Structure formats: C-alpha cells, structure tokens
Amino acid sequence: MKKQEQNGFSRRGFLKTASLVSGGMLIGFNFFTSCDSDTPLEAVDLNSLNFNEFNAYIQISNEGKVKIFSPNPEIGQGVKTSMPMLIAEELDVPWEDVLVVQGKWDTDHFQNQYAGGSEGIKKAWEPLRQTGATAKQMLINAAAARWSVDASECHVENGIIIHTSGKKIGYGEVAVEAANLEIPEGLSLKEPKDFKIIGQEIGNVDIDAIITGKPLFGLDYKEEGMVYAHVLRPPAFGQTLVDYEDSETRKTTGVLDVISFGDKIAIIAENNWAAMKGKKALSTNWDSTNATESTDFHNAKLYAQLNGPLTEANGYTTMRSDGDVIQAFVDADKVVKRIYSTPFKPHNCMEPMNFFADVTEEKVRLVGPIQTPTWTANRVAELLDRDIQEIDLRMTRMGGGFGRRLYGDFALEAAEISNRIGKPVQVVFSREDDMTAGTYRPAVKYQIEASIKNNKLTGYQLREAGITDNMYSLIPNFFPQGSFENYKVDVANYQSNITVGAWRAPVTNFHAVAEQSFFDELAKELDVDPVKLRKELITNAKSSPSEERLYEPDRLIGVIDLVVEKSNFGNPAPGRFQGFASYFCHNTHVAEVAEIEMENGFPMVKKVYCAIDCGIVVNPLGAQNQVRGGIIDGIGAAMYGELKFVDGKPQSRNFHNYRMIRMMETPEIEIHFVDSNVAPTGLGEPALPPVGAAVNNAIYAATGKRLTSIPFIQHFV
Amino acid sequence: MASYSISVNGKAHTVTADADTPLLWVLRDHLNYVGTKYGCGIGQCGACTVHIDGNATRSCSINVAELGEKSVVTIEGLAPNGDHPVQKAWKEVDVPQCGYCQAGQIMTAASFLEKNPSPSTSEIRQAMHGNICRCGAYNGIEKAVKLAAKSQ
Ligand code: FES
Ligand code: FES
Numbered sequence: 001m002k003k004q005e006q007n008g009f010s011r012r013g014f015l016k017t018a019s020l021v022s023g024g025m026l027i028g029f030n031f032f033t034s035c036d037s038d039t040p041l042e043a044v045d046l047n048s049l050n051f052n053e054f055n056a057y058i059q060i061s062n063e064g065k066v067k068i069f070s071p072n073p074e075i076g077q078g079v080k081t082s083m084p085m086l087i088a089e090e091l092d093v094p095w096e097d098v099l100v101v102q103g104k105w106d107t108d109h110f111q112n113q114y115a116g117g118s119e120g121i122k123k124a125w126e127p128l129r130q131t132g133a134t135a136k137q138m139l140i141n142a143a144a145a146r147w148s149v150d151a152s153e154c155h156v157e158n159g160i161i162i163h164t165s166g167k168k169i170g171y172g173e174v175a176v177e178a179a180n181l182e183i184p185e186g187l188s189l190k191e192p193k194d195f196k197i198i199g200q201e202i203g204n205v206d207i208d209a210i211i212t213g214k215p216l217f218g219l220d221y222k223e224e225g226m227v228y229a230h231v232l233r234p235p236a237f238g239q240t241l242v243d244y245e246d247s248e249t250r251k252t253t254g255v256l257d258v259i260s261f262g263d264k265i266a267i268i269a270e271n272n273w274a275a276m277k278g279k280k281a282l283s284t285n286w287d288s289t290n291a292t293e294s295t296d297f298h299n300a301k302l303y304a305q306l307n308g309p310l311t312e313a314n315g316y317t318t319m320r321s322d323g324d325v326i327q328a329f330v331d332a333d334k335v336v337k338r339i340y341s342t343p344f345k346p347h348n349c350m351e352p353m354n355f356f357a358d359v360t361e362e363k364v365r366l367v368g369p370i371q372t373p374t375w376t377a378n379r380v381a382e383l384l385d386r387d388i389q390e391i392d393l394r395m396t397r398m399g400g401g402f403g404r405r406l407y408g409d410f411a412l413e414a415a416e417i418s419n420r421i422g423k424p425v426q427v428v429f430s431r432e433d434d435m436t437a438g439t440y441r442p443a444v445k446y447q448i449e450a451s452i453k454n455n456k457l458t459g460y461q462l463r464e465a466g467i468t469d470n471m472y473s474l475i476p477n478f479f480p481q482g483s484f485e486n487y488k489v490d491v492a493n494y495q496s497n498i499t500v501g502a503w504r505a506p507v508t509n510f511h512a513v514a515e516q517s518f519f520d521e522l523a524k525e526l527d528v529d530p531v532k533l534r535k536e537l538i539t540n541a542k543s544s545p546s547e548e549r550l551y552e553p554d555r556l557i558g559v560i561d562l563v564v565e566k567s568n569f570g571n572p573a574p575g576r577f578q579g580f581a582s583y584f585c586h587n588t589h590v591a592e593v594a595e596i597e598m599e600n601g602f603p604m605v606k607k608v609y610c611a612i613d614c615g616i617v618v619n620p621l622g623a624q625n626q627v628r629g630g631i632i633d634g635i636g637a638a639m640y641g642e643l644k645f646v647d648g649k650p651q652s653r654n655f656h657n658y659r660m661i662r663m664m665e666t667p668e669i670e671i672h673f674v675d676s677n678v679a680p681t682g683l684g685e686p687a688l689p690p691v692g693a694a695v696n697n698a699i700y701a702a703t704g705k706r707l708t709s710i711p712f713i714q715h716f717v
Numbered sequence: 718m719a720s721y722s723i724s725v726n727g728k729a730h731t732v733t734a735d736a737d738t739p740l741l742w743v744l745r746d747h748l749n750y751v752g753t754k755y756g757c758g759i760g761q762c763g764a765c766t767v768h769i770d771g772n773a774t775r776s777c778s779i780n781v782a783e784l785g786e787k788s789v790v791t792i793e794g795l796a797p798n799g800d801h802p803v804q805k806a807w808k809e810v811d812v813p814q815c816g817y818c819q820a821g822q823i824m825t826a827a828s829f830l831e832k833n834p835s836p837s838t839s840e841i842r843q844a845m846h847g848n849i850c851r852c853g854a855y856n857g858i859e860k861a862v863k864l865a866a867k868s869q
Contacts, residue, residue, distance in 0.1 A: 078814075201811075203808065206816065207807075208808070210813045210816035210819050211813075211820075211823060212752070213792030213820045220751040254735075271747065272746055273734075349815075351815070402851070430758060431757045621811050622811075628857070661853070662849060
C-alpha cells in the first residue's frame with residue numbers, strides 16, 4: 001500500500017498551466033509539488049464540472065471572469081472567502097468577477113489541506129499571493145507578446161492589461177496564449193498600502209446558498225442508490241458488545257439490514273427515521289466489566305497526581321524548568337496556591353458527525369465534512385487495505401468543526417459499512433450519538449503556585465494533571481516564561497478509556513482561564529493594579545535571555561494598552577463590574593475586558609472589549625465574525641457547559657441536559673484590531689481562551705468570590 | 718405506512734411514510750428539502766424551524782400524520798428569489814459563520830417579525846433565544862433582525 005503525505009514547498013514546481021477545451025486558461029495551484037514541473041495539466045472543460053467533479057485551478061474565462069478553487073476545508077472560519085481574496089489581490093481582478101469554488105482534496109496540487117490550529121491564513125499568505133502574481137505576470141507577458149512590446153511597459157487595472165501607448169486588452173482575451181508561456185519566477189508582491197481587496201469587508205462567498213437553504217453540508221449530500229446507516233456504539237466507555245437481538249429492528253419499515261463490526265451495530269435503512277426507529281428496537285447485551293470511570297473517580301485520580309510528588313513514577317514530565325523554584329518557595333514570605341478545574345466538554349457542532357462512502361472494486365469515494373482530508377484518506381486506505389490513489393475524497397462545507405472533525409472516525413465507519421454492504425452509504429450521528437460517542441475536551445486540573453518575598457513575585461510553578469492528554473510543548477514558552485527567574489511547568493495524566501481530542505483552542509481554552517484568573521488573585525495579594533502587574537511581568541520577559549519565548553512582549557503590551565483605553569478599565573458604569581485578561585496563543589496576541597452585571601444573583605456578561613493583534617486583517621468582516629464567535633464560545637464554555645460520567649456513561653445526551661450559550665446570554669462585543677503591516681496570523685481560536693478569565697475576574701469584582709472551576713454557573717445555583 | 722398529501726412551499730406532495738415520521742425527515746429524506754436542518758430532534762435547538770400556517774414550528778417535533786391540511790413553508794420557499802427582508806438583512810450583515818443553524822434562525826426571525834414588526838432589542842433577544850448557534854453568531858443575528866424590522 002502506497003501512502004501519500006503532503007509535499008514540501010518547492011519553487012521549481014510552482015505552477016502548471018493549460019488551455020481549456022472551452023477556451024480560457026487554467027492555472028494549477030501546484031506550487032507545492034516538487035515533481036513534473038513542466039508537464040502541462042490536461043485540458044479540461046471546467047464548465048462541465050459539477051458537485052461531483054471538483055478540480056484545483058484558477059480558471060480565467062474568455063470573458064475575463066475568474067474561477068478560484070479554494071483549497072482548504074471550510075468549517076465556518078471563513079477561509080473559503082479569505083484565501084481566494086489573497087489570489088485575487090495579486091491577480092488584480094475585481095472581486096465581483098471572482099467565483100469561488102471549494103477545491104478537491106488533492107495532495108498533488110495543494111498543501112496544508114486541513115483546518116485546525118488557526119493556521120490556514122498564516123500558511124497561505126505567501127504562496128497564494130505568489131499564485132495570483134504569477135498568473136498576472138503570465139497574462140501581461142502574453143499581451144506584450146501579442147503587441148510586440150516589452151512587458152515592463154504594461155500594467156494591470158481590474159483585469160485589464162494596459163500598455164503605455166493606451167492599448168488595452170482583457171485577461172480573457174489573452175488567457176489561452178498565457179497558458180502556454182513559461183512560468184516566471186522571483187516576482188515581487190504588493191506592499192500593504194497598495195492592497196485593493198485585502199483589508200476590504202468581503203461577505204461570505206456562500207452567503208446566497210446558506211440563506212436560501214441550498215445543499216452545502218455533509219448531511220445534504222445525496223446520490224442515487226445511497227442508503228443511511230445509524231450506528232449503535234457502546235453506551236458506556238469500556239463496555240464491549242456481548243450479543244444483540246435484531247428481529248424487531250428488521251421488522252421496522254424502511255430498515256434494510258443490520259450488521260455488526262467491532263463493538264458497534266449498524267442499522268442500514270432507506271431513510272434516517274427508519275434507521276433511528278430500528279436502532280431503538282434493538283436489544284443488546286453489553287459487558288460492563290471495564291466500564292468503571294465516573295467523574296468522581298477522575299477527580300480523585302487527578303487530585304492524587306497533583307498532591308503526589310513531581311516524579312516520573314507519579315506520571316510527571318517536566319516541560320520547562322528555569323532557576324530553582326523549590327528554593328524560591330522555601331525562601332518566600334508566602335506561597336499562593338490554587339487549583340483550577342475544567343470538566344469534559346463535547347464539541348456539539350450544530351451539524352452532527354456524518355460521512356458518505358461508496359466502496360467499490362475500482363475506488364473508494366468519500367464525501368463529507370472533514371478538517372483533515374489527507375489523514376482521513378490515509379486511514380481509510382489502511383482500513384480497507386487499498387492504495388491511496390484509489391481514494392477519492394471530497395469536502396463539503398462543515399456545520400462547525402471546533403476540532404471534532406479532525407478525527408475521521410465517522411468516515412472510517414462509513415467506509416467500513418459500505419465495504420461490507422456493497423452500497424453507497426451515509427453514516428449519520430443522531431445528536432445523542434454525537435454527544436456520547438467521545439473525543440471530548442479532556443477534564444484537566446491546573447495547580448498554580450507563586451512565591452512572594454518582600455511583596456515581590458519570586459517564583460511560579462504550574463502543574464497540569466489531565467485525563468489522557470497533556471498540554472503541547474509550546475505552552476511553557478508562552479507568558480509568563482521569562483518573567484520569573486524561577487519558573488517550572490510539569491504535566492501528568494491519567495490514561496482513561498474515554499476518548500479525548502482537540503476542542504477549539506486546545507488546552508489554551510482552559511489554561512488561559514486558570515492562569516489569568518490566578519494573576520488577578522496575585523495582583524490582589526500584592527495589592528497592585530492587575531494590568532500593571534501583567535505589564536511589569538511582560539516587561540521582565542523582554543530582558544530575559546531566553547530565546548524560546550514565543551510571544552512578542554511589545555505586541556502583548558500593545559493590545560493590553562488598547563483594551564484598557566477602549567474599555568476605560570477601572571471605571572465601570574454603576575452596577576457593572578469589570579475583569580481583565582490577556583493571552584497569547586495560535587500566534588495572535590489578545591487582551592480582553594469583560595463587564596458583568598448581577599441579575600437575580602446570577603452573573604450576566606453584558607459587554608466584552610477585545611483588542612487583538614493578528615497582523616494584517618485580510619477580511620475585516622470575516623475577522624470580526626471569528627473574534628465574536630470565539631468570545632461567545634469562550635463565555636459559553638466557562639459559564640455553562642459540563643459533561644459528567646457515571647460508570648463510563650456520559651450524563652448529557654442532547655441539548656436538554658447540556659447547556660449551550662444562547663442569545664439572551666450573549667453580550668455586546670467591541671473589537672479593536674491593532675493596525676499592522678505584519679503577515680497575518682489566525683483568528684479562529686485566539687479570542688476564545690482569555691475571555692473566561694476576564695469573566696471570572698469580573699465575577700470576583702462583583703461578588704468577592706474567586707471561582708476555580710468551570711462551569712461558573714454551578715456556583716450560583 | 719400510509720400515504721399523506723402535504724403542501725410544501727405551495728406545492729402539493731404525496732408522501733408514503735410511517736405516521737410517526739417527523740416532518741423534518743419527511744422534508745429532508747422524502748421530499749429533498751434539505752435546507753431544513755437536523756440539530757437535536759427534540760425541539761431544543763431550532764435548526765429545523767419551518768412555518769406551518771405562518772407559525773414558526775420545529776419540524777422535528779410534529780409528525781406527518783399530525784400535519785393534516787396545514788401548509789408548510791421551508792427556507793427554500795420563504796421568498797421566491799431569496800429576497801425576503803430577513804434574508805437580505807442576513808446577507809447585508811454577513812451573519813453566517815458555518816451557516817448550519819441559519820435556516821432555522823431566518824425562519825424564526827421571519828415569523829417573529831410578521832407578528833411583531835417593530836420589536837425592541839429585548840423582544841428580539843427573547844424571540845431568538847430558542848435557536849442555538851454553536852459558532853456564536855448571535856450578535857450578527859440580533860443586528861440583522863433589527864435591520865430587517867427597519868426595512869420591512
Ligand atoms: S432539530 Fe428540531 S429543534 Fe433541534
Ligand atoms: S453559524 Fe454555525 S451554528 Fe450558527
């Protein structure tokens with residue numbers, strides 16, 4: 001079996017071009033491919049492409065219209081709009097003339113085809129602009145050749161090539177000639193001051209389809225002969241299937257078949273309702289010997305790790321150690337210590353997990369919402385023992401991802417089932433399946449300690465004890481690394497049979513809540529202004545020798561000053577209480593102030609101010625949406641959401657017993673982007689982590705209560 | 718299984734289904750109106766909201782047999798050209814993130830504004846409280862409902 005991973009960047013294979021059967025020019029995005037740079041792409045009639053036939057090119061029609069295939073999966077983070085903007089900017093075409101189409105999963109032509117880690121725009125910034133610039137230069141060269149003039153005497157305005165003599169010609173008219181020219185290299189890109197599209201408020205390219213209910217999402221995908229499968233998985237983590245009785249299920253109208261694989265049973269039916277009814281009618285016996293883990297048990301395990309020694313035997317790994325924290329603590333006048341806890345959280349994408357698979361002898365067709373097409377295609381190839389070349393995967397728009405769609409378990413199930421029943425099948429999770437099938441944000445506890453001597457901070461130590469997963473190695477090099485001479489981060493975990501995974505802003509989504517709540521407490525303890533304390537510590541880090549510090553102190557101080565000014569921090573309106581937090585993650589610097597009011601004894605977040613430095617803002621409209629969404633999600637996660645377990649069984653199954661943030665709990669949000677000419681960084685995640693701490697610090701201001709566990713709402717019932 | 722005549726977006730359809738089949742699945746699986754979304758199936762999220770005789774109703778919580786003579790309007794039939802004032806406002810504000818909840822949000826808002834053409838902010842927030850948006854597009858939704866109310 002041949003594996004295919006994504007290719008590294010290579011200039012040599014920058015572009016392939018080809019004439020279109022229908023006229024016009026194709027420009028391949030294969031700037032990442034390192035081989036076959038001079039084999040032209042086959043001519044294809046792009047007008048014949050439909051939902052079943054995605055392809056990976058810029059197309060310029062004879063009329064000068066431009067079709068851009070957006071390479072990355074769209075989960076609501078806006079890349080299907082912002083990535084084509086980068087190409088169109090350098091191509092110098094009016095945005096109105098651009099039609100955006102979702103690119104196909106294609107490792108020959110695209111790189112980094114995944115959605116996660118807020119990295120899409122950061123990684124696409126150079127190559128996508130280069131693609132646009134290259135196409136533009138080839139079109140100019142074609143026009144210059146036709147006119148027998150020097151290309152340097154030509155420039156472009158809105159897709160029209162203009163010669164110094166005043167002669168003009170549209171892109172569409174020279175597209176075919178351009179496609180056959182040599183590919184220019186070493187082109188320079190525009191200065192930010194010359195941007196015409198980048199920095200403009202561009203609406204979502206799928207807006208018309210969304211507001212009129214056109215098929216876009218995985219669950220909307222249908223084809224002739226397709227059947228539906230709903231899967232019964234073990235109700236508790238650790239359970240295994242003993243046996244089952246399916247005669248009632250098979251009697252259900254519309255049920256076609258019942259099969260089992262591993263510890264799962266799939267009900268195959270003509271439609272979703274039949275599958276759901278058939279599933280209810282199954283009787284099953286589960287072996288529960290290993291299904292023992294409850295929330296109380298997890299808490300006991302994690303506390304035991306926190307209270308135990310920092311040794312390998314107790315499961316600890318040291319992530320970073322500067323100076324001598326132990327001595328600093330011994331010498332201290334006082335050590336402040338706090339434990340912060342988060343429960344498990346399901347992702348609850350509004351579109352439940354689903355995937356289509358059609359496994360035949362010739363190939364394996366997969367269609368659906370997935371953040372990691374390459375990874376998933378490789379896993380399916382492994383599962384079915386097929387060559388990766390036989391896998392054809394197409395990405396639909398996703399009804400949310402938040403990390404859940406990084407894991408292709410649902411696609412593997414679809415492939416497995418289709419392979420067994422020999423039919424095209426769509427696996428559909430009910431909401432209950434979606435919430436109980438696992439891959440949660442793991443429960444974690446942080447113990448944070450700081451030593452104080454002569455009213456100065458002298459040491460900082462953080463221990464993490466988490467279920468199964470731990471913080472990634474970058475975090476120990478975020479703030480406050482470099483701010484303390486004596487600094488130590490250690491992590492341990494308990495290996496559970498409950499599956500866990502990334503959840504929007506993995507790890508940082510709660511690490512920020514714990515850390516930034518703790519610094520507020522330290523400020524109280526030292527009797528200094530909480531903002532001043534942060535700024536002093538960040539300033540310390542500037543002069544510290546460590547090259548490993550990942551954030552930029554000046555940019556972090558920049559957003560802090562901005563949010564303090566905009567929110568008039570320290571002077572809330574009567575009845576309002578403010579809390580502050582700042583944080584760096586996913587390459588972006590953020591500071592936030594939350595304002596709350598107490599209503600009938602409950603904290604209600606009324607307003608959030610956010611200052612954010614993500615470099616150049618590619619699409620302010622999309623950027624605002626991302627930041628707002630992150631803040632609201634962060635408030636929801638901190639205030640309301642909690643998934644508990646009893647004997648391995650998730651105790652929330654649907655939205656009646658898992659609380660999501662809703663409209664009336666949503667604050668007004670005021671966002672200030674830092675004016676910047678620096679290359680852009682991501683926005684899908686960074687606004688989320690600090691807001692929980694800002695809210696917590698506001699709750700302290702209002703009530704004098706220092707909350708150390710989320711969801712905060714539990715402390716007010 | 719029985720046969721039901723139902724009216725969707727002004728068209729008469731005959732559907733053969735079990736009496737307990739929720740309208741949601743009749744729309745999506747039998748009639749191919751996939752604009753109406755499945756979110757929870759228990760009336761908690763609003764993703765499946767349609768209009769039944771003009772009232773915003775959760776199509777997951779009414780079954781085909783209960784529907785009788787009532788007429789159903791889905792997101793596909795809200796306005797022939799997708800130019801209902803609510804849809805236009807949604808576009809102008811650029812409300813959607815992932816977009817999955819938005820059909821339900823739009824149908825809820827359209828029916829609400831029909832009954833209360835000039836609502837206060839808190840009435841809007843109450844009216845939209847039943848529709849979950851996991852992406853947190855609530856600020857945009859609030860703004861778009863206000864805009865639609867103004868333009869109606
Ligand atoms: S699917 Fe009907 S309310 Fe959620
Ligand atoms: S826009 Fe994604 S759930 Fe509302």
